[in-house]
Amino acid sequence: MIIDIVTGVLLLVGALFFLAGTLGLLRFPDVYTRLHALTKADNVGLGLIVIALMLQADSWFVVGKLLLIWILILLAGSGVAHLVASTAQKRGLKPWKK
Amino acid sequence: MFIDSPHWITAIILIPILGAVASFLWRQHSVKLALIAATGTTTSVGILSWQVINSGVQRYELGAWNAPLGIELYVDGLSLSMLLVTAIVGFAISIYASAYFRDDKTNFFWPLWLFLWSALNALFVSSDIFNLFVTLEIIGLSAVALVALSGGVDAITAAMRYLLVSLLGSMLYLMGVALLYHSYGTVDMALLSLRTEMIPSMWLIMGLMTAGLLLKTALFPLHFWLPSAHSSAPAPVSALLSALVVKASFYILWRLWIVVFPLNEYARADLGVIFGILGALAVVWGGVKALQQTRLKLLIAYSTVMQIGYLFLAFPLASVMGWKATLYFIMTHAVAKTAMFMVAGNILIHKGHDRIADLYSTVQNLPLTIVAFSLSGISLMGLPPSGGFVAKWLLLEAAVVSGQWWWGIVLLVGGLLTGAYVFKVLGYAFIQEDSNNAPRPIGISKRMEWMALCMALFAIVLGFIAPFILGIIDIGSPFTKGVL
Amino acid sequence: MEEIDLLLLFDAVLGFTLVWLAWQTLSSLDLFRAVVLFIAFGLLMALAWVRLDAPDVALAEATIGAGLTGALLLSALAQLSARQKHESETSLFLRLTLGVLMFFLLIGLGYIVFSLPPQALGLSVEVAKNIELSAVANPVTAVLINYRSYDTLLELGVLLLALLAVWSLGSASTRKSAFVNPVLDLLTRILVPVFILVSGYLLWVGAFAPGGAFQAGAVLAAAGVLLFLNDWHLESKYTGFALRSVLVIGLVMFIAIGFGFVFLDRVFLEYPPELAGGFILLIEAAASLSIGIILAALFLGRDPSVKSDSCSDIDTGVHK
């Protein structure tokens, strides 16, 4: 019962992070800040959701798989964010200044 | 024992696939390996036909799963006729191509062609409409790659157009398959023929599948992609495309029309009138366009547009005799058109071009080739005693029997137009000229001349062995609904 | 009840998004945008498959439909010089006519779909009844590798054929040897082994849960794509016969095992139930290896054993 409540809360907070990340992606002024919003928020959001799902898992095997998914997405997300940013820099996109 | 084995039906599909794999793996021996595979395939088609002629239709449950769960192979007279003509034309083209392609860079021809052959055989023996989709895709992709083989601008753009058309046709067909499966719970043709009924939604399913297949068959006015694709390909490929590939989608359409679609005899004949009219237009349009061409290969390609028209003339008759005429048209056209494209290839290599107006002196330099062109022309015109004559005779008889004699006029007009463009080419070829200032013609392999002549002769011989062929066609009475 | 309504709402939103993405893909002026939207479309399709209880299809869509097709599209786009932004204006008449035709097609197809009985005549009962004999517990794998294995055999043929066809075109242009980003390099070093592991897992799990040879092959291909992006080359002594053997091994193994039992009084593609499990795994392992390498080779787009690109015009042979 308590586990279900915790799961629910974690899912909700995770979803909030996703929402924030998406908002940032849509509203931020340039590629670097958008990336920042997206990766930071999504990684945390995904982490929370993964923890929530782990609490509901039937076996340790499933927990392991979920953890692996999170780690892979962290790796891929940060790597790709770096690639996008460095490509943008190479093409001479100036970071946004107020 | 060995020859009675029921597994020969799989050999006609597996031998060419394995041949393709082998000629891909051992590139330096690709010609040799491909010729071995071609011989093997032809032999197994021969054995299969021996079995079918002696003991009737053959059925094979792949993986021992019967329909509707599994896929069944099925050979009756119609399948067998298609297999036989594919084997004869395919074997001849293999030999021709072994002399035509002397360049290492074109050794992709062999695996591509063997894949195509395998898919053609698989298509003619399949009784599963989803499996037919897969075979159609193999045929489409390999045909496109074969068109692009020459690498010129024309060939590449023609191949691109052909691929898009072919994929569109497949998608329309596949949508029909999806809807048929979900309406009747099977993709097996025999079961579908028992289950389909004439409900309103059937009309659209029929329309989708028919449109997709007509696009691939290039019936007027959907023929726009054909002349460029068939004329810009290397000559052996043009022969394959005109002789066999367009017939593959036609074959599916035909089977669906006879067996799967829930039409009674009257509805089939009434709807068939549309096909008949399109076919008649194709004959006239293709003939006129062929007459206007200045390049030999384009002329032959438009002649294919025209000959495809003949195939649809039997639809409004919807009688067994009419269907037999259609099958005879398919066989004769396949053989005669192969001969014609071989002739074009010979001339192209010999003279370095295929401009009809500059064909002078060809008759002295390539007498066999010109004989081959004349003989195949006779067959396409439908003059006795050729195979084309038998086809036209059967159709005329069927038309008269069903009281629709006017389709005979199309045959007459078609014959005259064919005669006109054949004699146009021959006229130029017979001009003699002192060719001191002309570029020295290149000698070509005797094999290529003889193969063209063999095919042309065979198109004539088909007229003499008509009773035998018509006997084969009848096995399993493929033109009666509910027997598949 | 309420839960079902919420899910239906989700389905409706997803369906609408799919249609919107498809429309945007086709009508967007920028080709890069079109491709990216198409990839997003593919990923959402995978979600739709999950909603339709088709996890195997979802895996195939995500790895092949969205993933590899996306990689192929992006790579083609990078090599495309003609990127005109604007479609020339087509006449309003044509657009309207076509629009009306499509509308009728839509109505017609919609009519068919809604006139179908709510309960189907499908083959699910047959599939379940024979699942014991098929030696695999996942029904989709059972169909793919046993009931309708002939389709799958031909499908391997289609893949190999596509590669042959692409190679026969000759290479359009070689990829510019790009600067190798150290982060990408690191990522590749970590991910490639993981991908190979995941590929093996998908292959093994396909017998009783979502997964199978095609999904496994596609993950393998993803590893290949990563390697190529890192400017990695296969050593030239392996690019010839050795590579070609790997490309065909799936097809050859399938035919060999399928035909092998013919000599033991079975029919083609029939496996004795007591041995089926092992042989099916063998076929699938060979198939996924071939699929993976073929898909990766399709991404590379040219025959690596052909050294230079001087053969811009492959002639038809002797003439010209």
Next chain:
Amino acid sequence: MTPVFLYALVGIVLFSIGLYGLILYKHLLRKILAINIMGSGVFLVMVALAARTEEGVPDAVPHAMVITGIVVAVSATALALALMLRVNEKTGQAVLPEDRET
């Protein structure tokens, strides 16, 4: 309206959009994308309608067919893209000759 028919409906809309785009748009890449969208539409119809079973377990046969279809589609797409690049290389444009702007 059940999910089955909703997704089937989405499938036929995608099919029609793809057909429209294939005929109307001239750039070869768009045509290739359009065919892929048409294909997705067909696949969606196939799988969505497969869920209409008594036991609620979807019919696996169309699922397998769609996997086959997806693989066929990627093969065709790969060839189409390679051909498009060749057309582009030869003509400097990625459209068919009849669609060229003069």
